[in-house]
Amino acid sequence: MIKNHWFLFGVLFLLAGQTFGQHNSAVCDRYMPTNSVLLNPASIAAPRPFIDFRLAGISAQVEGNLYFLPDGKIATALNANIEEGVKYNAAVNTDIYLPALVIARGYRSFGFNIRQRNMVYAKNIPSNIAGFIKNGFNYPQQHNQVFDNDNFHIKYMSWAELGLNYAQIIKRDGDVIMTAGGSLKLLNGMGHLAMLADNLKYEVDSLHINIHNTKSKIGISTPGASLGMGIGVDLGFEFRKMLTDDNAFHTPHSVKNKCAVKEYKYKFGISLIDLGFLNFKNNSTDWTFENDSIFWNNYETNKVDGITRMNIVLGSSAANAGSSPETKKKFTALMPLALNAQFDYNLENNFFIYTSMELGMHQRITMGTERVSRLSIIPRYERERITAALPITISRHQKPGMGVYLRAYFLSIGTNNFVPFLLDQDTYGADIYVSFNWQILHSNPCQTYFKKRKNYCPKPSRSFFKKKKKKPRELNLEWK
Secondary structure (H helix, E strand, O other): OOOHHHOOOHHHHHHHOOOOOOOOOHHHOOOOHHHHOOOOHHHHOOOOOOEEEEEEEEEEEEEEOOOOEHHHOHHHHHHOOOOOOOOEEEEEEEEEEEEEEEEEEOOEEEEEEEEEEEEEEEEEEOHHHHHHHHHOOOOHHHOOOEEEEEEEEEEEEEEEEEEEEEEEEEEEEOOEEEEEEEEEEEEEEEEEEEEEEEEEEEEEOOOOEEEEEEEEEEEEEOOOOOOEEEEEEEEEEEEEEEOOOOOOOOOOOOHHHOOOOOOEEEEEEEEEEEEEEEEEOOOEEEEEEEEEEEEEOOOOOOOOOOHHHHHHHHHHHHHHOOOOOEEEOOEEEEOOOEEEEEEEEEEEOOEEEEEEEEEEOOOOOOEEOOOOOEEEEEEEEEOOOEEEEOOEEEEOOEEEEEOEEEEEOOEEEEEOOOHHHHHOOOEOEEEEEEEEEEEEOOOHHHHHHHHHHHHHOOOOOOOOOOOOOOOOOOOOOOOO
């Protein structure tokens, strides 16, 4: 049974934590276009592998300043003190990666991407509410006090997503190649819970919670398989400055160009992702409180053990106070919109430095969820069958962290912050990424071309350790 102090907040984290988001390190790997398309759909034009097929994967990112790990130790996490006057924030982003595909066809690329996503975002949570979240409502230190809070919100959304991806080269001129792409996303809502509070004036004692006045909106959808449908789009553009100036007729994975792999000196990309919405219609309720009162009678016996029960308690508590909030059986939730910029510099000899800036768009007064803004700097070593990277990440709600990313053949694994666990530092976030991919590096015509070229130009045999044959001695029969 979930304790009441998870009411309107902690339930979100439990729901999102049932599954294992786009990972900062994986999107920079050029041999993983099924991942990079999630950040910028233009990145899959002229992909390094001819085909990249993702079988499955998981990713989870958690960060915030309410529950952190003092000295990097999980056992002492609950002992962290609540500081009066501090605003608390938290974010959870978890994905289940299902099959995905990217395939190159001339100067175009196509693909699809299936995943199940869960996102939580809590912003400007007052210290008094954080105290009840951590200690429960039966917290005498904060009893019989009237708290008046303004402008905070808590959002959770879960949905399944089918993305249809397309990108192409739009300009080939000398040492410049430009690409553009987009993704159309078909969405299926699977859960939602949000509280958008303009004002909340309340008091708690050992038995009851009395909300004297609140101006807020609450959107609740009981978790299920199909709560509503929606649509979303991603749009992207890339500019690539190439190492050579013979790119006017370049076609990736083409025998006409001798299957040449074109390297850039640097590339710059910009993208807008998760522009869209979900209409929650089934098992959904939209509550609007306009300076209403709520009285939650005996919270210890009248417990909340899930989103369905939360809806019932919310209705009865409003009735206890004589309030009649406006309710609707459907609402529209926005996707976690973000603007991204990427820059990748080729140091040559397989070494690169990748930089990415993700700016989450603030959508405080809307249902749905939001992204956390972050900056990533990722030096990496990259080859066909192996990539190693050391991501440095600066996020909005945690200290800068250093992680590691490794790809070897079909397996990719990474984390963005492992240093605090090694040095016993305070940890405000954790994450993990694992993916299994199968790739074909070259098209069938190119594979045939490479075989013929190899047979036509065999490698010279090494004679370093071979014994040289002696020439027969010539006899000199001349008389002196």
